[in-house]
Amino acid sequence: MSRELSLAEIFQLGYYWETKILLTAVKLDIFSALDGKPKTAKEAADRIAAHEPTLCLLLNALVAMRLLMKEGNVYGNSSTAEKHLVRQSPQYIGHLLQLHHAEWNNWGKLEDTIRTGQRSVDRHVFETNPELGSNVLAVLHRIGQQSGPDFAKRLKLMGPGRMLDLGGGAGTNAIAFCQVYPELTATVFDLPATLSLTEKTVKDAGLESRIALVPGDFNRDTLGGPYDVVLMSDILHYQTFDTNAALVSKVFTHLVPGGRLVIKDRFLDEAGTGPAWTTAFAVHILVNTQQGSCYRTSDAIQWMTKAGFTSVAELEKTAAVQGVKSREA
Ligand SMILES: C[S@@+](CC[C@H](N)C(=O)[O-])C[C@H]1O[C@@H](n2cnc3c(N)ncnc32)[C@H](O)[C@@H]1O
CATH class of the missing domain: 1.10.10.10 (Winged helix-like DNA-binding domain superfamily/Winged helix DNA-binding domain)
Structure with a gap:
């Protein structure tokens, strides 16, 4: 206590x-x-x-x-x-501080939202101001470059393989994974507006020959593949529970037998009272998105199990969940 x-x-x-x-x-x-x-x-x-x-x-x-x-x-x-x-x-x-500034008025509506349960925004700032969104992703990329390789190493991928970084943003994870695993090739799938930034980060990393960029809407478009590993990092807290369940099922069909899905996100613990930063982030998501939510790892486990994944497990507490597509699937 x-x-x-x-x-x-x-x-x-x-x-x-x-x-x-x-x-x-x-x-x-x-x-x-x-x-x-x-x-x-x-x-x-x-x-x-x-x-x-x-x-x-x-x-x-x-x-x-x-x-x-x-x-x-x-x-x-x-x-x-x-x-x-x-x-x-x-x-x-x-740019990150400018994002907080841009969201300031939304926070002023928190009281009403709590009273009524109604969200006050219909679009995230990234949609209303894509330039700011892209600049924020560039800052996050710079910061994320430090932690990306450690996360990639902890996943212990083997041999050559194809990775899909779904909603991969600036490509921070795809770049880190390709740097850690020299035989890996990757695809960053994201909205067309985001990929112009990704093109630059991938070029700066000298990985154009190993990282492909595919523009599209992951809820609507085909994702290509099949892939050996799919990463969904920090994308699901912008969407509803059901949309996430459908996306996880869709990803299942784009994996090879034996392939795996890793979901990396800001999950709440089962009580919903920790980690402390995430409890405040959950309120931030409530105030600044139309339909996002912070989920629990048990939600991600449920999406994966329902989609047909086996060996579904929390890899890192409140941070990463993994499921494997059985070789018989
Ligand atoms: C918070 S960023 C996470 C970026 C990256 N995965 C990471 O962990 O650094 C969310 C990303 O999801 C992308 N995104 C959101 N909705 C999308 C959709 N419907 N289809 C494809 N990408 C989407 C955004 O463009 C953005 O790059």
């Missing part, structure tokens, strides 16, 4: 001012305006077309938050802000 929160911690949880200050600063691109050489509030205001005295309040708060530094009347970026919050930096992560 974890310890109870103190009153101070409860206050801290309810305190979102600094969050909104940071997101607004990123949206206004203040850090890029201060790039390179420190500037006065007037110079920064001119650069981002803002009202100087008002901007000054925000800049001072950012100094107190240790994102900016102030000497005399000039402001400059901290080294972390310069590295990650200046748009021209190769390590810019601001």
Whole structure:
């Protein structure tokens, strides 16, 4: 049993001012305006077309938050802000923060959603703003490159084979798997708008000859194959239970006998109260998608068993489930 929160911690949880200050600063691109050489509030205001005295309040708060530094009347970026919050930096992560900013108004409707059970959005931000979606995937790709190879190694694939990375996004997993398993070839199947980013990441990794890109809607179109292994990573929490069940059954038909499906997602535990990050993510999905949900590993096991998979098991607690298509199937 974890310890109870103190009153101070409860206050801290309810305190979102600094969050909104940071997101607004990123949206206004203040850090890029201060790039390179420190500037006065007037110079920064001119650069981002803002009202100087008002901007000054925000800049001072950012100094107190240790994102900016102030000497005399000039402001400059901290080294972390310069590295990650200046748009021209190769390590810019601001797109992810811009996504949070874009979802801000949806969170304001949480109370109504809880009262009525009705969702307040009809489309995810990725659909209404595909450019932001693609930029966010690029940031996630950069971050995911660190963990991808370890996950690939834990799956212990053998010999040559064909992998399908369904809804593979920037191709982070397909690239990691091909790097770990030199005899593997992969297909990244995703919506056409996403694949222009994937084309670049695959080229940057020098894997064009081993990774094919197939555009399509995985709920409607044929998936090609047959494949030895199919990975569904972080795609099912955007869809309904029944759509996921149908997709898992469809994938079954695109696997060779003996092939396997791995579902990697943010699953809740059976009580629904952990992992802590995922419980909040489940509310995020409620507020920001029309029909998504965070599922339990038991749901994924149910989809796979119903589809005909055998040896269905949780590979990693609340993170990955695997099923095998029997050689007799
Ligand atoms: C959160 S991203 C996950 C990307 C990748 N699998 C990963 O783990 O890094 C979800 C991906 O699913 C894709 N997607 C969503 N709906 C789709 C559909 N109906 N058909 C194909 N791809 C879809 C999106 O374009 C996006 O690339």
